[in-house]
Amino acid sequence: MSVSVLGVRHHGPGSARAVRRELERLRPDVILIEGPPEADALVTHAPGLEPPVALLAHVPGAPARAAFWPFAEFSPEWQAIRYGTSAGVPVRFCDLPAAHSLADAPPEADPGGPEPGTEPPGTAAPAGVTPGTAVPGGGAGPDGVAPGGPGAGAAVTGMRGDPIGALAGAAGYDDPERWWEDVVEHRGGDTPFEVIAEAMAAVREGYRPDEREARREAYMRKTLRAAIKQGFGRIAVVCGAWHVPALTGPLPSVTADNAVLRGLSKVKAELTWVPWTYGRLASWSGYGAGITSPGWYHHLFDTPDRPVERWLAAAAAVLRDEGLAVSSAHVIESVRLAGSLAALRGRPLAGLGEVTEAARAVLCEGDDLAVELIQRRMVVGDRLGHVSDGTPMVPLQRDLRDRQRRLKLRPEALDREIDLDLRKPLDLDRSHLLHRLRLLGVGWGTPVRARGKGTFRETWTLQWRPEHDLALIEHAALGTTVPSAAAQRAGDLAGAPSATLADLTSLVEQCLLADLPQALPGVLAALSAKAALDTDVTHLMAALPAMVRAHRYGDVRGTSADGLAVIVRSMLERICVGLPVAVTGLDDDAAADLLKHVDAVHSAVALLTDPPENTSPQRTAAPETAPSEETAAPEGAGPEETAAPEGAGPEERAASGAPPSGVARSEVVEEAGSAVSPRGRWMGTLRGISDRQDLHGLIEGRLTRILLDSGELDDAGDRMSRAMSRGQAPARAAAWVEGFLSGGGLLLVHDPRLLGLVDDWLTGLSGEQFVDVLPLLRRTFGGFAAPERRSIGERLRSAGRDDADREQDVDEHRAAAAVATVLSIIGGTDG
Template sequence: MNGPLLLGVRHHGPGSARAVRAALDARAPKILLVEGPPEADDLLPLAADPGMRPPVALLAHVPAEPGRAAFWPLADFSPEWVAVRWALARGVPVRFIDLPAAHTLALGGDHGDDGDDEPEPDPEAEPEPAPPGDEKGATPRAPGAASGAARLDPVAALAGTAGHDDPERWWEDVVEHRGRPRGDGTGDPDPFAPFAALGEAMAALRAAHGEDGHERDLVREAHMRLRLREARRAYGDEHVAVVCGAWHVPALARSVKVADDRALLRGLPKARVEVTWVPWTHRRLARQSGYGAGIDSPGWYGHLFTAPDRPVERWMTRIAGLLRDEDLLVSSAHVIEAVRLADTLAALRGRPLAGLTETMDAARAVLCEGSEVPLHLVRDRLVVGDVLGEVPDDAPAVPLHRDLARQQKSLRLRPEASDRELDLDLRKDTDAARSRLLHRLRLLGVHWGSPAVPRSAHTGTFRESWRLRWEPELAVRTAEAGVWGTTVLAAATAKARSAAVAARALADVTTLAEQCLLADLPDALPVVMRTLADRAALDADIGHLVQALPALVRTVRYGDVRGTDAAAPAQVAVGLAERVGVGLPPACAGLDADGAAQMREHLDTAHHAIALLAQQEGVPGAAELPDRWRRVLRALADRERVPGLLRGRCVRLLLDDGRLADGEAARLLGLALSPGAPPLEAAAWIEGFLAGGGMLLAHDERLLGLVDRWLTSVAPHAFTEVLPLLRRTFAEYEAGVRRTLGELLRRGPAAAGGARGAGPGGLPGFGPGADAERADAVLPTLRLLLAAP
């Protein structure tokens, strides 16, 4: 091999990585060229920094449009990473030779499937769907190339030629397990043979299929050839080594005129880009994440690359450790038997080494006792994994990212790739600062944390629960948020101010006000509240006012817990509540069924918000709100033009708050269910009155008797019309409540002479008297529990 050393690889493969290292040791080139964006050449020395721990990725983005970004992920078992580390350790110059990211991001990208590792587009950017077998990320489009051509999967094509129907399994056998140390400690005797064979195979595929959907790669290969020529002139052919996707090897070995290559590159659009290192995760390397060049089992591949010997034994030991951590019984004998079974399966299937399929089959049969449930845990935690890389502190980054990293360190909130539950007590300074940071990030669109249901039984505004999970694409979201400021506080403040001006709906402004208090943005809150007051004064829609009220009331509550000034939100909240009370009666008149259902939701929302606002101390005008609201509800309950659904709901709200005189609810129910009331209107009244739980009927035999007598008196022709409304009402009740009501109704009226404990309605067990016979029935069981004679 007198020419340049062309090392064609399949990316993120431990076998390819070992073969690259062996070939570089054997040739010892004086310069190394690697497929990647040339703008990152100055960042390559950081790969040797002790603080750099893969998986990591090169991130290129357009500063003016941070959402236009692409990643070049690298794991410790990626051939490119191994080659770069090899060169840096020996002082060999190393350069990236792929098409510059300035062109890649300006051109946009499609997906391909050639086993090549192209930049991964921003995961939230809605790329075009990839064809089956996709193994590639965004690729630059050659001028005039079709964007929808089907692309050849070289690995699948080679596996099919060899008579295998599983490309991944075939590749693992012939490449990933090749070169593993033998029993005598030796490896592959010819380090160049795998690359020569793979190069010939790719040349044959390209000769047989042509570009076959890879025409857009012609631009990239033209740039690679130009950079390769420069290195050959400077160092000589025999001193140059290239690590690139195996599909490109025939193109780099082919003789092409310089003028032709430059013609392909002429006139390409260009954008100004910035490049940096960012942490990556094994989960984002997995194909299931949507990454075009992803692999099925990054955790398994990482194990194959790092295990010094006996990989199957070490893998089974890791599985056993994971299952033991989950309190599953796994012994050393289980591990020994699982290893034996995996080796036996490999021998029966003619494989050189037990692969992932054999080890997982053995683990299912022996360690998991045939169950898929623990095996799913093994796949998630080990086969894919939650490993999160690290980058040095001195790596280039936008100022906002540096401020975020500083706060993460000071608050001891280390980013993790796995889900993490975080419970905060806002009475503690550190927890309050953590809460502010997470809320500010959410306002900026960096959703590192999402609110969760508290695991503890404690409730109250001084406790918060979060679910944290750091995803690599959050680096792009941080870069995007950098346009608002250089610190998290400044950026969140600027974003809130801008969002307040741009908000169209009143509810959006009140939600923003709540976010400002949660995130403690005192400089943004006056702007938001001024906008809120202006919008509320001009908006006459009751629905909009009601939707805006809950978030505003919550901000008043947060003021006490978080120590923030909630005087302005409280004043606006009281004004909104008063406007809702004045505008609700006319808004409820003359509504159809759909309008009444929507207004009922508004009614419940306003009722709970006003009750909560009235509980806040020190809010001017809040103490008078309950009485005003009670008068509004009573007026709606007595108004005939108001739909029955709303009138019944108003009576129920008044009853729950203790605002009705004794027996008044029964009187109003009797009027609503009188013979003169239309059955549909009466059914709607019942739906509004009984919605939200059936315990009221279970404990008040007067109301249950009224409903029962009305229902049995409905004419047959009207019963079919009211049945859907009643079924919808009672379907909301829990099964236990429905069973209790059924038992009460099954007993029917009391026998002549009355039953002990029966009330005026005739239903036993709910009257003022005690039923001694029924009460004595529990005595035997009670004596057993108390061990009494």
Template sequence: MTGPLLLGVRHHGPGSARAVRAALDAYAPKVLLVEGPPEADGVVALAGDEEMRPPVALLAHVVDEPGKAAFWPLAEFSPEWVAIRWALERGVPVRFFDLPAAHSLVLGEEGEGEGGEAAEGEPGGDAELRLDPLAVLAETAGYDDPERWWEDVVEHRGAGGPDTDPYAPFAALGEAMAALREVHGHGGHRRDLVREAHMRLRLREARKEFAEHGEQAVAVVCGAWHVPALSESSTAAADRALLKGLPKAKVEVTWVPWTHRRLSRRSGYGAGIASPGWYGHLFAAPDRPLTRWMTRVAGLLRDEDHTVSPAHVIEAVRMAETLAAVRGRPLAGLAETVDAIRAVLCEGSDVPLALIQDRLVVGDEMGEVPGSAPAVPLQRDLARQQKSLRLKAEARERELELDLRKEMDSSRSRLLHRLRLLAVEWGDPARSRTAGTGTFRESWLLRWEPELSVRTAEAGVWGTTVLSAATAKAETEAAGATTLAEVTALAERCLLAELPDALPRVMRALADRAALDADVGHLAQALPPLVRSVRYGDVRGTDTVALAEVAAGLAERVCVGLPPACAGLDADGAAQMRGHLDTAHQAIGLLAQTRAENPESASPESASPERGESAEGGGADALLSRWRGVLRRLAARDRTAGVVRGRCTRLLLDDGQLAEGEAARLMGLALSPGTAPAEAAAWIEGFLAGGGMLLVHDQRLLSLVDGWLSQVPAESFTDVLPLLRRTFAAYEPGVRRTVGELVRRGPAGEGRAGPVPAAAPDGMPGFGPGLDSGRADAVLPTLRLLLGRRRVMAGSAAGGDEQSANAKGRAG
């Protein structure tokens, strides 16, 4: 074969990769041109480094704006990767000859997409459907699936004997593409005209440079679609005219790890594949790929406790081969393999099949890049910390449990929180499945995605280390925050990330914002993050005195501003205020508890002597007392919305701040005949939103609700029904069923519930006036497991019959 060797391939195709290697062995070129950004010529030698392990990707980004970036992914079975490694092993120069990233990144920014710039309505514009050449060829050959056609004609081709022409498949594919381009032109890919002009210029340069080696000196590996354009006659002047005036930016290029999961998406080359794990297996298997694949599947299923025998594997292989023969295919493809696995190994279930699809067909393979690859200083600092903390970046999602009392785990937590502040979402906080360690436990879900390399490069503008970058970004966000809640959330994140230099500036911004914001809703939303920081800051050894002062000030302002803010609310405003009420109640209770347990967290200046407060915990009691006083005023004030009054009553009841029968008295007033049904239903909604077990254990309240509901006029019942359904639908099914049974039985099991005396009547199962010793004793075995047998026995011995009876009473 004479002239440049044009090897048209499908990106990420194992059959193409094998054919490329055979053609290069036969042709032995003196220089290799590969589709890719020419800026990568300086880092292509790293592909031969022993620490480089695919899948990897070339990453090009604009220097001043790292977010403007593009990837060129390469897997072990990518023809370009095979060609590059072939050339590097033999000392053959490798050059990328696609359109420079300096142009393509800016063109992409301007929204031209892959089709390039086109006037509206012009052929090849955005409105034109872009041609899929494989789909056209597959349809011409009588296939309805392009993937299946490609597998049959390329991926399932054997290696052939010594007399096999290594150039034949490329000649046939090039001829087919030429026919397509003759009919469809650029097929809607208008930017390809510019790209191919640059390819031809680089090809001319290489041929001229290596002219002394004759015509058989240059080999080209590119997408098969471009082969006809590289073969056509075009002058250098015409090609330069197409490239004239293109926008340009300064870019940097490096290698980054890639994943099989990312190869399954349409990115980079625009040639995403649905089964990278399967293609990798086809490329790596030395022989009997179907048998080896079924063995891998069986191993995975066994690891997941599925019963799979060698007989299953043999039968699955036979079924896949039989399906291929029935369907007229040369070899069993992925479709036949999946059908056989579902029928034989999975026994018709798609549940284990989904596991196989995720773990094997796609896979969690992640590449590695040598440390000598170019990187911004922040990326190097992150890599150093990952290594020192033994936190390996992995493509597969894994759970990480941290005990913050340990220095290593505490350092890991700081790193993950700092990265989250920098928008590098490597880890997501999750609910810990391990109980018993209180606030010292953190749980994370970790998964490294290739895009995080771009995020890290973007974050490099804030600093050269993770600590300095997170500090600088926190200070900038504090200065630009527009709401109080944003600043309080930022303060919490600074504590979690342990940013001592940023915290003072954040606290100043917080104080300024709190002084200017008079909205009670904003204050209530801002309070929980501060209180959590005060409560849990000591776990990390952080000084939270300043935060405690600000939190106490916000709590005081909530107490003062809440009563007037609750007046004159419509239904939507009342529902929103109820949410603020719950938020403030939880936060103030937690703050008071924290100040009582840690008096040093409250400075002497924050106490008020004229109110009898002190830094030794009196301030905490006074704060809680003032808050409960606010709840009492709101619960008794008629002009307050019903949902707010009901919620205040319930909060007081749950805290044990209502005298016996007081909750029933307030409910009786709210449900009196003089109250509008809609207002009464709103009161019930606010009161019962805390859980339905209250109605199960307090029959007086249940009787009041039932009696009111039975007396609602028919014309008003339709209006209050949605509120009641929303309230009771939130209860557990068992609670709803128990409440329904109590109402059906009535006070003595004789019908509907009427007025019920203070003492529960006899005859109601489980609610008798006396102690049911049998039911109480049934709890003791579980109690011994929870507390330990020795503690229960010791308590019985120390307290005698009275203590035992009390324990039984509580259990009952």
């Protein structure tokens, strides 16, 4: 019986080649790999997987308790798995079971800590750390490494520094990663495992592991003893180099290891394979047990012959694809420079640092943007793994995969922008799927503001990330298909006590975008109840635009929006009732905030269609006397709206279209029984407010402009004259001008009278008054487009020149006869 313990660096290309060669030489009867034993049954799926992939362990019903064990093509463990499956050798995992490690995780991830199954961002793991990750919320590395801890060999329980750092320092290196690459990764697969074991034994001398690490290593020894007991003669163990001394030499007794493992807490853990990305392997993405350059390591593993030359040639091709001029001479010189740098630094082979410096100096000619392009495309890479259809999945994952295949949307790690034409059935189905996934918290697609104005077009940016699989598993209990799960999720969100009016209106919009008619009635009922209870008019104004947009979706998507019209008109009625009170006593900031809501509501009202005439039996000619509060229908009421019963609660009043409790119908009805369009009701409200004398100048000016653009005013000039008269404070006049001109400066270009009024007001200000109002004026005119400012200046210059010309071109001799005639008509004397 022989046991060979191969200490490796996880995700190391040199270690991967060495493990493969050593296994082919040893021809073991069983292979033990550091990882959760629950994944033993998943090893058989490895031949159908395309790295990078990861083992995902999670606790059903508690998605925060999850961890990943990622593998790349150049991971030694992956090469051991591939050798075992191809040679028919049993492969088992020997680390602490996920059922125990996840039991120690908190129920919810620490918001301030790393993501589930991650390490602190920016901490590169030393050689020999496990591919499995720490539980959520932990600050230490997966092997109990505390970044920045004491030096190697310190006899402190549970604390150790970077063992590779200690060995590199002993060898005279200031960079542990560079030392490991020189002595292991760049040796062409000839890794001295015996020397690594001896070095790690020296580093661990006097070190006592903490409780978690002690349990992990005790379970490794337990698995090793079980393999020996089962009669395997040649056993190969592939683990992090740090654990080699714990598995060789004098081992603790069985009793001692059992005592360490006694009393472990346990949860039900489920494991599966999920796709992974090279971006997630890079340490800058937050996965501390990864590497900073997965693309470079993949290249080293795939290209053992002349890797530097081939790498720089590929970098030149990347730059050429972006339109940069890079010749073969550039590549030759960059290869020579990289080799010279490696020789000067005493390295056996140019590493990533040398080839990057050579590319920066020669290929990129010092351009940092070009270097960043190489870093993103090649050093990190955009590779996304793939799992086979036979891999265990929850029904929701499998349904999404089927839909991706049917809709021809392949998950990719690199950002990809797609344009959807909603008039085409395929693109419409794609849009529905992406919106449903967003409702489930799967942000595979991010909407991009469309460049065109057509409502039939959508633009998305797609990028698949490994955590999307975890989100699907988290929501697996909601349904077996994406539509059913999204509908259930919408219902849960609508019923949440913390849901605000804005949340519910956004949820209605999402339901229509995602085509979830089964979820819409419940969401609308919750929205109606919330709108009836909310007395803040600004909340209603903030919610109305989304509701109006949702009502319009049926015109483009063919989605039924029945029931929205009643709620929209009810909300608009409440806004019209409450707005006159809301505009009273506002300071500058409050007035500016309210105007944003006014503009949004005004744009939304323009999308509403007028109600059909004579469609409601309740709408009759208005009697001569005002109707009572109990019998009057609300102005603009729809066919379903009737008077709320006496004593009705907020929900019943909302459903019936009645105004909020405490508001008499006489306050919201201008012409009882007449069908008033939403636009007419809104414009009538604005017209009534604009005539008040207590308005803030900004609001009065903006309302005047809205009414003028809508054709509701014919005395805008007179209003401007009054607002800028000498009796008004200059600051209020400037605010009025700012509000009036906030819609753009073309009005001054095309209306000489208004331009003259503004010009006369400005020229009539004293020097001190002009300085006071200058900031407001600069903000107002600075918001105009450059052509508008240029046209206004030309108008003013032209007007001034015409006045001067008229004064200078008067011919008194030719005018004398006309003057005499006028004087004779009016009875004057001939002067």
